[in-house]
Amino acid sequence: MSPMIDNAPLPAVDETSQPFWDGTALGELRVQRCAACGTRRFPPRPMCPACQSLDVEWEAMSGRATVWSFIVPHPPLLPAFMPVAPYNVIVVALDEDPALRMVGNLIADADASINSVDPATITIGEAVRVVFQPAGEEIVLPRWVRA
Amino acid sequence: MTIKDRTAIAGIGQTRFAKSLPESELAMACQAITAALDDAGIDPGEVDGMCSYTMEQNIEAEVARNVGLGDVTWFSQIGYGGGAGCGVVGNAAMAVATGQCHVAITWRSRKRGAATSRPWAQVSNRISGSWQWSRPWGLLRPVDEIAMLTRRYMHEYGATRDHLANVALASRKHANRNPAATMHDKTMTREQYLDARWISEPLCLFDNCLETDGAVAAVVVSAERARDLRQPPAVIHAFGQGLNQQHQVMTNYFRDDPLMGPAWTCAKVLWHNADLTPGDVDVAQIYDAFSPLIPLSLEGYGFCGRGEGAAFTEDGGLEWPDGRLPTNTSGAGMSEAYVHGFNLIAEGVRQIRGTSTSQVKGAETCLVTSGEGVPTSALLLTAAR
Numbered sequence: 001m002s003p004m005i006d007n008a009p010l011p012a013v014d015e016t017s018q019p020f021w022d023g024t025a026l027g028e029l030r031v032q033r034c035a036a037c038g039t040r041r042f043p044p045r046p047m048c049p050a051c052q053s054l055d056v057e058w059e060a061m062s063g064r065a066t067v068w069s070f071i072v073p074h075p076p077l078l079p080a081f082m083p084v085a086p087y088n089v090i091v092v093a094l095d096e097d098p099a100l101r102m103v104g105n106l107i108a109d110a111d112a113s114i115n116s117v118d119p120a121t122i123t124i125g126e127a128v129r130v131v132f133q134p135a136g137e138e139i140v141l142p143r144w145v146r147a
Numbered sequence: 148m149t150i151k152d153r154t155a156i157a158g159i160g161q162t163r164f165a166k167s168l169p170e171s172e173l174a175m176a177c178q179a180i181t182a183a184l185d186d187a188g189i190d191p192g193e194v195d196g197m198c199s200y201t202m203e204q205n206i207e208a209e210v211a212r213n214v215g216l217g218d219v220t221w222f223s224q225i226g227y228g229g230g231a232g233c234g235v236v237g238n239a240a241m242a243v244a245t246g247q248c249h250v251a252i253t254w255r256s257r258k259r260g261a262a263t264s265r266p267w268a269q270v271s272n273r274i275s276g277s278w279q280w281s282r283p284w285g286l287l288r289p290v291d292e293i294a295m296l297t298r299r300y301m302h303e304y305g306a307t308r309d310h311l312a313n314v315a316l317a318s319r320k321h322a323n324r325n326p327a328a329t330m331h332d333k334t335m336t337r338e339q340y341l342d343a344r345w346i347s348e349p350l351c352l353f354d355n356c357l358e359t360d361g362a363v364a365a366v367v368v369s370a371e372r373a374r375d376l377r378q379p380p381a382v383i384h385a386f387g388q389g390l391n392q393q394h395q396v397m398t399n400y401f402r403d404d405p406l407m408g409p410a411w412t413c414a415k416v417l418w419h420n421a422d423l424t425p426g427d428v429d430v431a432q433i434y435d436a437f438s439p440l441i442p443l444s445l446e447g448y449g450f451c452g453r454g455e456g457a458a459f460t461e462d463g464g465l466e467w468p469d470g471r472l473p474t475n476t477s478g479a480g481m482s483e484a485y486v487h488g489f490n491l492i493a494e495g496v497r498q499i500r501g502t503s504t505s506q507v508k509g510a511e512t513c514l515v516t517s518g519e520g521v522p523t524s525a526l527l528l529t530a531a532r
Binding site: 069 | 272275277279281282283284285288291295296298299344345346347348349393395400401403
């Protein structure tokens with residue numbers, strides 16, 4: 001079975017987020033770094049809250065992280081997610097800076113579905129690494145496998 | 148200069164609450180507002196101020212020409228869904244205290260029971276704004292967003308499902324004493340709680356608020372005027388709003404310390420502007436769209452230390468009449484009605500008047516809070532002194 005979820009909501013890519021999604025398409029997990037003061041930030045936004053600069057660079061992360069928290073959604077859900085429920089959603093903390101967190105899913109391998117890992121085996125703090133999975137024609141979503 | 152003790156809630160009104168009501172949201176708003184004005188003994192023609200939620204579908208102009216209001220000189224709306232409630236009343240209090248109006252009506256009317264009315268179910272296929280960083284991975288509903296914080300909270304502080312059950316069971320016991328509550332006739336046992344189906348692990352069905360049709364309104368006037376009206380005033384002793392640093396609405400996972408939510412910021416201004424401390428509070432109405440918001444709010448508003456909110460619920464800590472802080476004495480969002488938290492304000496007023504169905508004896512101070520997990524607000528109501 002294809003891991004793609006038909007009609008799942010996808011990000012509306014805009015001028016702020018475009019470099020992130022360009023990165024995932026190339027197999028890179030990028031976060032913003034302020035070009036003026038060097039502070040990293042995620043999710044992407046136009047201004048650096050530390051120094052108010054609008055100048056931004058993008059930095060590729062290692063893709064290594066740990067599970068910060070996780071949930072297991074059950075129905076009622078958006079119709080797109082009903083066939084894969086129950087599945088997991090995780091928040092990971094990036095190894096480069098544990099205050100940088102991202103929402104994702106823990107999957108068995110890069111081609112697996114978001115319900116491919118037994119949720120009873122997921123633990124907070126376990127090490128994961130990023131994989132990239134196409135979701136529709138234009139978007140590649142980062143998801144996570146056990147490191 | 149503060150607005151301490153300068154204004155009061157002089158009237159409250161509400162429709163009946165049910166999973167589905169035939170009236171329109173506009174009709175329900177008008178019913179609740181006229182009931183509140185009648186409760187206060189104020190003619191609709193005297194109303195010159197209006198405030199509700201940005202999510203309220205009934206605009207001021209429609210409400211005013213239905214209820215027969217006079218010339219309105221102040222109107223406003225407060226954002227962030229369930230975080231708005233106390234902010235609606237508090238902003239009206241500021242408008243009355245500064246002379247922008249003299250009689251302000253505040254309200255929330257909502258038809259929520261129909262599954263198609265749930266905002267999360269209307270998500271389009273392209274997500275803009277901050278939710279584009281969560282919903283594509285299936286983190287879809289408010290319950291999912293709060294469940295993520297809950298799991299982390301349980302991990303950091305050793306909270307358990309039994310603690311969340313304490314919250315749900317206290318509310319249900321109080322609702323069983325309140326004939327207006329939609330769960331008045333339905334008791335709940337700990338076993339029923341623990342056996343309930345999952346909605347988003349670690350949260351089950353009974354960790355969620357109800358889906359309700361209904362409306363609630365409150366009338367705000369000067370404390371001086373309130374003394375001469377029909378009902379004992381619920382004086383607005385202090386009011387706060389809170390939007391904390393680096394907060395992201397609902398998916399607040401991206402700041403340094405996500406378990407320190409907007410309640411902490413709101414509490415700072417609330418207690419700073421009050422003559423009272425958490426130890427002076429006799430009874431509390433704490434926003435409860437989801438059960439874990441109670442321990443998080445108890446910590447934020449200073450009723451216990453960091454990580455101690457779960458333990459605070461033990462041994463009937465939230466229950467009327469003998470708990471350490473009787474909380475959500477009408478049944479609140481989980482067992483009375485979910486009117487975006489505005490019914491908690493009405494119950495706060497009833498406690499100050501001495502008319503709650505789970506009346507805390509001699510209650511003179513009631514804390515009412517709005518949604519945690521979003522930019523929020525709170526009121527400290529007191530009896531006239």
